[in-house]
Amino acid sequence: MSTAKFGQETKLKTVNFKLSDRREKVKQISEKNKQLKRKLDRSFNREDEKSTKIQKYELEINSLKRELKKKTTETTLLKNILDNAKKKSTKYTNLYYESKRTEIKLNKELKSTSIEISNAKSALQEKGTVNKLNKDRKLNEELKECHTSIEYLESLLQDTPELILYDEDLKKFNTKTIECVINLSDLKVPIEKISPVIKQIADICGKIPNNLPSTRTIEIL
Incomplete structure (x- = not known):
């Protein structure tokens, strides 16, 4: 009986x-599961952080793209305005040199006519004298007009720092300024950007506007 009891x-x-051994193994497995769960949670958190960062970067990239598009549009607009300004400058330069050539030609003709008149002083009563005097008078008038044109063109080409946009005597913007505002408006430049664009172009050309139209003034024009 004692042997059976001992066996039991x-x-x-x-x-x-x-x-006990199985409980220990279960405990170890449970601990491993907890560790794996913590690792998995940390992994999910890192993935969430990465996703958040990616979304943030995408928003920043989209914002930069919009800003780049805006700057590209402004640059294109400024280039068009500058090209137009260069064309006008070339036009005035050509007119200036053409007037210079006309002046030289008229001076030669005037000199030649003056010699003829000097030689004909002794024969003022002869036929054709009046015509020569009229020709001389006409040449003088043409030369005077030519000088006037040259002075005007030289004033346009003169490198003065001030750009006259506003007539202080008449208390209003001049015709060229109004025309510029209308052209910029036709080019779809926002009203509030017109004056800054004019100032930017003036800076490129080395000019300082004596006045710039306000938004309210532009709306009235």
Whole structure:
């Protein structure tokens, strides 16, 4: 009887030992599961952070793209305005040199006519004298007009720092300024940007506007 009891106790101890061993293994597995869960949570958190950063970068990139598009449009507009200004400058330069050539030609003709008149002073009553005097008078008038044109063109080409947009005597903007505002408006330049664009072009040309139209003034024009 004692032997049977001893055998049962031995089996019980063996079972308890196995149970204890299994509990320890279950505990270890449970701990490993917890560790894996923490790692998985951290991984998810990192993924969320990456996703948030990516969204932030995408927003910044889209914002930069919009800003770049805006600047590209402004640059194109300024280039068109500058090209138009260069064309006008070339036109005035050509007119200036053409007037210079006309002046030289008229001076030669005037000199030649003056010699003829000097030689004909002794024969003022002869036929054709009046015509020569009229020709001389006409040449003088043409030369005077030519000088006037040259002075005007030289004033346009003169490198003065001040750009006259506003007539202080008449208390209003001159015709060229109004025409410029209308052209910029036709080019779809926003009203509030017209004056800054004019100032920018003036800076490029080395000029300082004596006045710039306000937004309210532009709306009235």
